[in-house]
Amino acid sequence: MTWYALSVFFADKSDLISLNFAPRSHCFSQARVEWNDIVLNSQVCESKALVDLSAEEPSDVLFDVFGDLSFVEIAELYAACTKISGFIQKISWPLFCQRQDMQWNEKTEQLCEAVAQLPPKFLAWAHKKQASPRDLQPLMAIKDLAVVSPLLEHFESQAPSRSQGKMIIDLLVDLTLSNHDQTSLEPDKQSAWYDKLYKMRNPMTVARDKTLREDEQWPQYVQIHNQRQGDRIVKKMQILYSDNKDLSKKLGRLSEMEHL
Amino acid sequence: MKNLWQKKFEKVLIDDKVKDSPTALRFLEVFGEQVEIIEGEPKDIQKKELSAGQFTQSKKQLYLTEFKGQFFKKCPGFHKGLACCNYFVLNLGFQCDMDCSYCYLQSFLNSNYMTVYTNIEDALAELASFESLKDQPVRVGTGEVIDSLSLDPITLYSRTLIDFFKDYPQWKLEFKTKSALVDQFLDCEHNGNTIVSWSINPPAVIDNEEHGTATxxxxxxxxxxxxxxxxxxxxxxxxxxxxxNWQDSYALLVDEICQRFSPQEVPTLSVGTLRFQPEQKNMMRERFAMDSFVNQAETFKGKDGKLRYSYDLRKEMYDFVLTRFKNHSPAWRIFMCMESPETWVDTFGHTPHHEKPLKELFQPIR
Incomplete structure (x- = not known):
């Protein structure tokens, strides 16, 4: 883009509309940018000189002004653009998304519309963790997202990692759709939020895993921990011993156990 | 019958290039004025990831065209870490007019039109070109990405294929369906190498999960x-x-099969438990919510990356069905589809290559 060839306005223009969007991280532009009577970045460059880029392709202008955006920011920008009558139709939005390494289709459009409505505390977490459309897609199964909004606000205080957050979202969606009382899904002090939700979502498996643990008898110097690895339960064995002689003796006794 | 077909599809488009093909003419006869002849592809065709709504819509929009790619492919079960059975697939279209909650097409298809290929003669020419496989024990299935028989009363592809396979006695042709539409080929002369197979579940599962299928x-x-x-x-x-009450349901299923058929009449019988790609879960949840047993399932990632029931539950389910069959008669031949060699060993005590009746099915193609 040839910035030096563009007109610069210092006088106020009363008929300008401001796009209600500010990126969460940074704004690339050093000037207030106008595109066909819409100021794209007045929220972040309020006092800067006004540059008219109406002659440019709007998807290019948006990219040059805001640069790479997180998915949450893209959703917020899309929501802001749709609020200005006729603006989104003028933007080559799929092209803009392509430059953001994102494929635009009906599925992502619906997701963007939904994500923009989510509580700010959740969006702050999702932006910080660079949550992807795939991470947030489970939420689309819930028809009224207002139902889960209070739960999503806990993401700020719980601060799960991206991968754990993704699993929590998945569990929250399943449990909400199964008509669990929303307050029962809130984090508490007894256990980690994910663990609590996992147990609620998988009661049959948790019960079976517990039975496996109780069924086996081991000597006191052996500690067995059941660990779920994907679709299987594996056992972690810990042996307490004082020296090599002690270890040999204990291993010998173990090898004589009937169930081994 | 015509009326039923017409209600099934909201839109039937035929590519101008194939409008005089026998298949297209039969569709024209059935759908009459509902058919629109178009130049090339539908204007609103999507070739990207579908939303849940688009996927549902794709079952009501039919598009007839020709296929220029390779029709004949190795079964997706042919994958490192899975025991597989020399199965090839012949795709004469894609998408299905029935709607099973667990259908893997939900994570696989990226077109908003159910598509039927009219150039079956090209598919047959391709099959005929595999000279080196002519004497191999190959199984060819037509029901991987489309039900083999749900549109067959119109396409009549079964008749063409049965006739073709008469010249390939070492090969087996398998129609795989959840329909009951078989009458259109029952009078065909065949040499015994056509298998008509049903994906089957007990009534409780069919009613809840397999929408639009035969009972x-x-x-x-x-x-x-x-x-x-x-x-x-x-x-x-x-x-x-x-x-x-899954045991009661599957006991009813096994007992009913055993009462109606002898093991000799059903040379192979496969069992598999629920599995799906993780990304499919979103689509299934959006489309069927938690009313579906599939969405209620407690699933975990297996070695192949698919979500499955916990190993011990799978084993319990396999054991239950295998034991029930074997109690009726030890002659029942059963194999597990898309399972790891460990599961085979834990269930049968050995891999499929060591089970004599199944050895032929699982031997590698030279």
Whole structure:
């Protein structure tokens, strides 16, 4: 883009509309940018000189002004653009998304519309963790997202990692759709939020895993921990011993156990 | 009957290039004024990831065209870490007019039109070109990405394929369906190498998960009609789906099969438990919510990356069905579809290559 060839306005223009969007991280532009009577970045460059880029392709202008955006920011920008009558139709939005390494289709459009409505505390977490459309897609199964909004606000205080957050979202969606009382899904002090939700979502498996643990008898110097690895339960064995002689003796006794 | 077909599809588009093909002419006869002849592809065709709504819509929009790619492919079960059975697939279209909650097409298709290929003669020419496989024990299935028979009363592809396979006695042709639409080929002369197979589940699962499919008894009755005409019969109890009282449901299924058929009449019978790609879960949840036993399932990632029931539950389900069959008669030949060698060993005590009746199915193609 040839910035030096563009007109610069210092006088106020009363008929300008401001796009209600500010990126969460940074704004690339050093000037207030106008595109066909819409100021794209007045929220972040309020006092800067006004540059008219109406002659440019709007998807290019948006990219040059805001640069790479997180998915949450893209959703917020899309929501802001749709609020200005006729603006989104003028933007080559799929092209803009392509430059953001994102494929635009009906599925992502619906997701963007939904994500923009989510509580700010959740969006702050999702932006910080660079949550992807795939991470947030489970939420689309819930028809009224207002139902889960209070739960999503806990993401700020719980601060799960991206991968754990993704699993929590998945569990929250399943449990909400199964008509669990929303307050029962809130984090508490007894256990980690994910663990609590996992147990609620998988009661049959948790019960079976517990039975496996109780069924086996081991000597006191052996500690067995059941660990779920994907679709299987594996056992972690810990042996307490004082020296090599002690270890040999204990291993010998173990090898004589009937169930081994 | 015409009326039923017409209600099934909201839109039927035929590519101008194929409008004079026998298949297109039959569709024109059935759908009449509902058909629109178009130049090339539909204007609103999507070739990207579909939303849940678009996927549902794709079952109501039919597009007939020709296929220029490779029709004949190796089964997706042919994958490191899975025991597989020399299965090839012949795709004569894609998408399905029925709507099973667990259908893997939900994570696989990226077109908003159910598509039927009209150039079956090209598919047959491709099959005929595999000279080196002519004497190999190859199985060819037509039901991977489209139900083999749900549109067959119109396409009549079954008749063409049965006739073609008469010259390939070492090969087996498998139609795989959840419909009961078999009458259109029952009079065909065949040399015994056509298998008509049903993906089958107990009534409780069919009612809750397999929308728009034939009922349990309709499927078994269709299988009996095929058997009576000398066709080989096969049942795929797949995917087995856990639900309250699942043992009672699957006992009923096994008992009903055993009462109606002898092990000799059903040379192979496969079982598999629920499995799906993780990304499919979103689509299934959006489309069927938690009313579905599939969405209620407690699933975990297996070695192949798919979500499955916990290993011990899978084993319990396999053991239950295998034992029930073997109690009826030890002659039942059963294999597990898309399972790891460990599961085979834990269930049968060995891999499929060591089970004599199944050895032929699982031997590698040279």
């Amino acid at each position: 349990f008894h309709e499927r078994l009755a269709a299988a009996e009609r095929c058997r009576d005409k000398g066709f080989q019969i096969s049942f795929h109890i797949d995917p087995m789906i856990w639900h309250p």
